[in-house]
Amino acid sequence: MKLWEQPFRQIREGAKTVEVRLYDEKRRDICPGDTVIFKEVPYLQKIMYRTVARISRFGSFADLFAAYPKKALGCGDGDTAETFSAAMGKYYTDEEAKKYGVCAIELLPFSGSCEINATHARRINAHDIEIFFDGDFETGSEPGADEYTVTLGGAVLPLDLHYGHDGHVHFCRMTTLRLSDPLDCGEDAPTVKIALGGTLLEAPFEDYYKYRLVTHTGIPVRGSAALLYGMKTLERAGELVDIMLSARPDIAERMVRSGASLSIFGRGECAFHIPEHRSGYDMDMLYVEGFGGITCSITEANIWHWRRGHDGPDPEYTTRYVNENIMIHEFGHGVKIAGIDMMEDGALAEEFYMLWRHAKASGLWHDTYAISNPDEYFATLSAIWFNVMNECAGDDGWDGVRGPVNTRRELYNYDIDAYRFFAKIYPFRDLDGEWSPVPDNVHVTGLSDLPDVDMSGEEHIFPYPKPTDAGDGEHALFVHGCAAGGSTRGIFARPGEVIALIAQGTEPPVRWRASAGVLEDTNANAAEFVMPDCDAVVRADG
Numbered sequence: 001m002k003l004w005e006q007p008f009r010q011i012r013e014g015a016k017t018v019e020v021r022l023y024d025e026k027r028r029d030i031c032p033g034d035t036v037i038f039k040e041v042p043y044l045q046k047i048m049y050r051t052v053a054r055i056s057r058f059g060s061f062a063d064l065f066a067a068y069p070k071k072a073l074g075c076g077d078g079d080t081a082e083t084f085s086a087a088m089g090k091y092y093t094d095e096e097a098k099k100y101g102v103c104a105i106e107l108l109p110f111s112g113s114c115e116i117n118a119t120h121a122r123r124i125n126a127h128d129i130e131i132f133f134d135g136d137f138e139t140g141s142e143p144g145a146d147e148y149t150v151t152l153g154g155a156v157l158p159l160d161l162h163y164g165h166d167g168h169v170h171f172c173r174m175t176t177l178r179l180s181d182p183l184d185c186g187e188d189a190p191t192v193k194i195a196l197g198g199t200l201l202e203a204p205f206e207d208y209y210k211y212r213l214v215t216h217t218g219i220p221v222r223g224s225a226a227l228l229y230g231m232k233t234l235e236r237a238g239e240l241v242d243i244m245l246s247a248r249p250d251i252a253e254r255m256v257r258s259g260a261s262l263s264i265f266g267r268g269e270c271a272f273h274i275p276e277h278r279s280g281y282d283m284d285m286l287y288v289e290g291f292g293g294i295t296c297s298i299t300e301a302n303i304w305h306w307r308r309g310h311d312g313p314d315p316e317y318t319t320r321y322v323n324e325n326i327m328i329h330e331f332g333h334g335v336k337i338a339g340i341d342m343m344e345d346g347a348l349a350e351e352f353y354m355l356w357r358h359a360k361a362s363g364l365w366h367d368t369y370a371i372s373n374p375d376e377y378f379a380t381l382s383a384i385w386f387n388v389m390n391e392c393a394g395d396d397g398w399d400g401v402r403g404p405v406n407t408r409r410e411l412y413n414y415d416i417d418a419y420r421f422f423a424k425i426y427p428f429r430d431l432d433g434e435w436s437p438v439p440d441n442v443h444v445t446g447l448s449d450l451p452d453v454d455m456s457g458e459e460h461i462f463p464y465p466k467p468t469d470a471g472d473g474e475h476a477l478f479v480h481g482c483a484a485g486g487s488t489r490g491i492f493a494r495p496g497e498v499i500a501l502i503a504q505g506t507e508p509p510v511r512w513r514a515s516a517g518v519l520e521d522t523n524a525n526a527a528e529f530v531m532p533d534c535d536a537v538v539r540a541d542g
Helices: 005-012 061-067 081-088 094-100 231-245 249-258 326-342 347-361 374-385 408-414 416-423
Strands: 018-022 035-040 047-058 102-109 118-123 128-133 148-152 168-171 174-178 192-196 199-203 209-214 220-224 261-265 295-299 498-501 510-515 518-521
Touching (some): 047 061, 209 231, 220 231, 249 326, 326 347, 347 374
Parallel strands (some): 220 261, 261 295
C-alpha cells in the first residue's frame, strides 16, 4: 500500500495503528496475519512491513471514526467525524464509499520474516558491482556490506567500506558494492563471484554505459542501456553541449582537461543510477532529474522535452520540468566548476564571484534559488541566457525558487552586468528543435523592456574594482545604476564612513554616512537610501 509522508511516519513510529481504506476488491482479500508492505509516495523507496491484526468493515468514515481512539487513526484531539470524513474525501468519493463501504486495517509490528532473494549481479565498471533482489527490504534492513563475500579465482576481493552508506548503496531493489582495487574491463574482463548467505551469484562485466560519443568540443557523453532512443539521444545531447561551448573553445578545452563529462539515464532510472553519483545517494533527492559537477547528468526525458501527451516511445515517461531545460542548468554547473573555476589565471572566475557578490548585496534575484550560492547563480542564468528557464507561477513576485526573470531579454533589462558577463561565455542564440524558447508570461513591474543586444564576444571588463582594505582618507566613489527617483546599486561602505555621490555634470556632491546598513543623509535635501547587506567593500582613493 502507498502512503504519504505523514501517515507513513506515524505508522513507523507507532503513533498510528489503524489504516483506513475502501473495502474494495483489493482489501477484501486481506486476512489477519497477512503482511502489508507500505511504500512512501511519491518515490516509493522508503519501505516498512506491518502485520494485520484484524480488518473491520463500516458503512461510512464517520462510523469508523466513532469506533476507534483518535490517536490510533492518526488524528489530532480537535478532529471530529466531520473533519475526518472530509479528509478521507480527498482520496475517495462519496459514491465510492457507498458502493464498497470502508474498512479499518488494525496493524501490529512485523515480527515475521519476509524472504527476499538476490537474483543476479553484474560488474558495471572497474570498481562497482550491482546485486539485484526480487523484493523490497524495509528501510535500512537490507544486507550490509559485511554480509557479502566477493571472490575472483578463489581469492577474496576487499571492499571499500567507506563507499556510500557503510560500504554499500541500496535503492530500487539493487545494492551497489565498490571494490577497493580495480579490475579489468572489456571483452576479456573477469567474472567475479558473490556470496550472500547461502546464495552464490556470478557477476560478469557489463558496462553501465552502453552508449558513448565525444562531442565536437571534446566532451564525452555517455548513456545507459535504459535510453529509449539510444545513440540518437546522445547525439542530441551532444548538439546542446556544443551550442553551449561554441563561443569559448578555451573553456571547453579546460573542461576536457578537468575530466568533464555528461551522463544520461533513461526510463525507470534516477540520477543515482549514474555510477559517479551513487556514493552520495540521498533518498530525499530522488526527484532530481540530474546533477551538475565534473560529471553532469540528466534524464533522457528532459533532453527531448517529453511532456504529458507527447508522442515519443513511452507516453508515460515525461520530464517534471515542462518549461525548463535541466540539462542546460546541470551542464552549466560543469561549465563553471570544470571550466571557469579551473582556468589557470583565475581572472574569469574572480570576475564572476564579484558579480555574484554584487548581485546579492544589491538585492537582485531576492527570494530565489539562483542567488543562494555562486554555483546556482551561474547554472540558473545559463538556462535564462538560452531562454529555457521556467518562471514564477503568477504576478511578478519571487516565489522562493524562481522569479519573473526567465529570458535573455529580461536578463538584459534586470541584471545588465550579469548579461555582459554571460555574453562572454555563451553564444548569442537560442536552442533549437524541442527546446525553442519557453513561455514568458510574467514580467517585472516597472522593468524596461528594451531588446537585448548581441554583446557576445566583447571583452567587457566587470566594472567593480577588487575589494581592498580601507585606508586613511578613503571612501567609496563607484556608483552603478543611480538615477533620479530610482534605486542606487553598488554602494559598499562600513558604518561611520562617508560616501560622496556625485550626479553626472552636477556640483556639489551629495554626502552620506553609512550606519548599520542605512546611509544617513548629511545634506538636508537628500532622500533616504537603504543599503543592503553585503560581503564586499569597494574602496577608491580621492
